Structure formats: C-alpha cells, structure tokens
Amino acid sequence: MTGAVTILAIESSCDDTAAAVLQDGLILSNVVANQLVHEKYGGVVPELASRAHQKNIVPVVDAALKQAQVKLDELSAVAFTSSPGLIGSLLVGTSFAKALALSLDIPLIAVNHMEAHVMAHFIAQPIPQFPFMCLTVSGGHTLIELLHADGRMENIGQTLDDAAGEAFDKCAKLLGLPYPGGPLIDLYAKDGNPNTYSFPVSSVSGFDFSFSGLKTSFLNFLKHHTSKNPDFIANNLADCCASVQHAIIQQLIAKLESAATQYGVSHIGIAGGVSANSVLRNAVEELGIKHNWNTYIPAFEYCTDNAAMIAMAAWYKYRKQEFSELTITPSAK
Ligand code: KG4
Numbered sequence: 001m002t003g004a005v006t007i008l009a010i011e012s013s014c015d016d017t018a019a020a021v022l023q024d025g026l027i028l029s030n031v032v033a034n035q036l037v038h039e040k041y042g043g044v045v046p047e048l049a050s051r052a053h054q055k056n057i058v059p060v061v062d063a064a065l066k067q068a069q070v071k072l073d074e075l076s077a078v079a080f081t082s083s084p085g086l087i088g089s090l091l092v093g094t095s096f097a098k099a100l101a102l103s104l105d106i107p108l109i110a111v112n113h114m115e116a117h118v119m120a121h122f123i124a125q126p127i128p129q130f131p132f133m134c135l136t137v138s139g140g141h142t143l144i145e146l147l148h149a150d151g152r153m154e155n156i157g158q159t160l161d162d163a164a165g166e167a168f169d170k171c172a173k174l175l176g177l178p179y180p181g182g183p184l185i186d187l188y189a190k191d192g193n194p195n196t197y198s199f200p201v202s203s204v205s206g207f208d209f210s211f212s213g214l215k216t217s218f219l220n221f222l223k224h225h226t227s228k229n230p231d232f233i234a235n236n237l238a239d240c241c242a243s244v245q246h247a248i249i250q251q252l253i254a255k256l257e258s259a260a261t262q263y264g265v266s267h268i269g270i271a272g273g274v275s276a277n278s279v280l281r282n283a284v285e286e287l288g289i290k291h292n293w294n295t296y297i298p299a300f301e302y303c304t305d306n307a308a309m310i311a312m313a314a315w316y317k318y319r320k321q322e323f324s325e326l327t328i329t330p331s332a333k
C-alpha cells in the first residue's frame with residue numbers, strides 16, 4: 001500500500017462501457033469500449049446495451065487497472081454512475097461496483113452522470129474558477145448549470161423536449177446517416193455552407209431550450225425537396241449538415257451567452273458528447289474573446305461518455321467522505 005488514494009471508476013449509463021483509475025486527483029488510465037451493435041438500429045437498443053456491458057465490463061476494468069499499474073488490493077474506493085441513464089445499463093455497472101467494494105471492504109461512491117460531465121473540467125489544468133457556468137450537451141440532456149465554490153450545482157436551464165445530441169442524431173437519421181449521427185453531421189458540414197438553408201431557432205423564453213420544432217421543420221424540408229428531386233440529399237449533404245448544425249449551435253450559444261451575461265459569470269465551459277462538435281467549440285472560444293470570459297473546452301476523450309469524469313467527481317466526494325450504502329439502487333432519472 002502506498003498511502004495514496006486510488007479510485008476505480010465505472011461508467012455504464014448508456015452504450016459505452018468505461019473504467020478509469022485515479023490516484024490523488026490524477027487520472028492514471030481511461031478505457032472505453034464503444035458498442036457498435038446499435039449502429040444499424042439507428043439508436044441505442046436498451047436490451048442490447050446491457051448485454052454488451054455485461055460482456056465488456058470485466059475486460060474494460062482489467063485493462064484500466066493494468067494501464068494504471070494498480071492492483072485490486074491497492075484500491076481505496078470504487079465509484080460508479082448511479083443516475084441518470086438506461087436502467088438495465090446502470091444496473092450492470094452498479095452491481096459490479098457493489099460486488100467489488102464489498103469483496104475488497106472499501107467504500108462505494110455513487111456519481112451522477114451529468115454532474116460528472118461538468119467535473120471533466122477538473123481533470124486537466126487550467127481548472128475553472130467559481131462560479132463556473134457549464135453548458136452540458138449530450139444525447140439525453142441539455143442543461144445550463146452553475147457550479148458554486150461549495151460544490152453546489154444550480155440548474156439554470158434545460159431542454160423542454162429533445163436534447164441537443166438527440167437533435168443531431170435525429171436529423172442525421174433523416175439524412176440516412178447511421179447512429180450516432182452527430183459526429184457525421186460535424187464531419188460532412190465541414191464542406192458545406194451553414195447559410196444555404198435556414199431553419200427556425202426556438203422561441204422558448206429564458207434559458208430553456210427546444211429542439212423538436214427544428215427536427216419537424218428539417219423533416220418537412222427534406223420531404224419537400226426529395227419529392228421533387230430524389231437525389232436532393234445525396235447532392236446537397238454537406239450544405240444540409242452545415243445548415244442544420246448551424247441552427248442547433250446558434251440556439252446553444254445564444255442561451256449560454258445570455259445566461260452568463262445575466263448571472264455575471266466570467267468562467268464558462270461546455271461538456272458532454274456534443275461538446276466534441278467543432279463548430280460549438282469554436283463558437284464558445286469566440287464568445288470568450290467577445291466578452292473577455294475564460295472558456296473551458298474539454299479534451300475530446302473527456303467530452304463523450306468516459307469513466308475519468310466519474311473518477312474526478314468521485315475524488316471530490318471521497319475527500320468529503322460522501323460514501324454510499326451497499327443497498328443503493330440506480331435511477332434512470
Ligand atoms: O455524452 P454522450 O457521449 O452520451 C450521453 O450521455 O448521451 O453524448 C452522446 C451524444 C450523441 O448524441 C452524439 O451524436 C453527440 O453526443 N456527439 C456529437 C459529436 N460527437 C458526439 N454531436 C455533434 N457533433 C459531434 N462532433
């Protein structure tokens with residue numbers, strides 16, 4: 001035993017099985033197994049996801065421990081994602097973490113997945129100063145959160161219908177692209193003009209978001225054009241991607257800008273899978289330059305689902321001795 005605090009973290013909330021090892025606040029390993037099985041179904045199939053987690057979890061944890069050169073008996077705690085997510089997927093990580101913590105007689109730390117996305121900003125320097133406003137955009141959530149110095153996470157705004165990642169994935173599906181379509185829209189949009197077609201930007205007031213109107217408008221737009229020209233999508237894919245991406249990002253940036261202005265915050269960031277989007281990353285940088293705000297954009301490996309962010313959230317909880325009972329059950333919400 002080294003006397004160091006060593007945490008094994010497990011993430012299994014959706015379709016990525018991930019494990020990471022953290023020692024005294026430093027990430028030693030970060031392993032993710034993606035589930036390609038969902039690609040052909042156009043979305044995550046919950047039953048297939050939990051089966052894949054069962055298959056992947058032992059090799060993924062094993063790889064994370066080996067890469068970190070840490071043995072099981074050196075662990076100080078086991079952390080896991082307890083909510084939100086697909087219940088069958090969460091159960092695999094939860095059961096594994098509980099069994100391991102029980103067998104090693106070490107504490108168990110339950111972590112909220114969305115809070116962990118924000119905590120990804122504390123993995124590498126420079127870390128944000130408080131209050132820190134984070135736009136967290138993933139396949140299931142779109143939130144503006146304000147992280148205070150005492151660790152309190154205040155919810156400022158959220159989507160009233162689809163999440164930003166869901167909007168990307170649904171629009172990509174309408175274009176005939178496989179799941180998850182967000183990264184493909186980002187890729188094809190690089191050759192397109194974002195001002196070719198215009199789509200409505202939500203008129204929801206305050207700091208909440210709405211993307212369902214955009215999706216319907218995109219569907220009607222494609223129906224209209226393909227009825228006249230069946231090759232419309234194939235011939236205009238880049239412009240379609242660039243234009244719909246522009247509409248999504250425009251809404252995200254407008255809300256983040258007005259929320260940070262109203263709350264007088266000068267440290268802002270983005271997190272979650274959609275924060276891997278190249279246009280969003282650039283737009284946040286530009287916002288920082290415009291207002292002289294400090295901007296925080298996670299490295300790509302910490303944008304989409306990973307266990308390093310779970311480990312970092314757990315490290316803060318460990319120092320406050322915020323441990324969970326072995327009877328804890330995961331929650332979808
Ligand atoms: O955070 P995440 O990995 O999983 C959830 O917690 O949902 O986010 C996944 C979402 C998907 O909707 C995916 O299409 C989107 O993030 N995404 C992107 C990009 N990379 C991932 N969306 C737009 N552009 C990207 N480059």
Ligand code: ZN
Nearest residue numbers: 138272273305
């Ligand atoms: Zn996520």
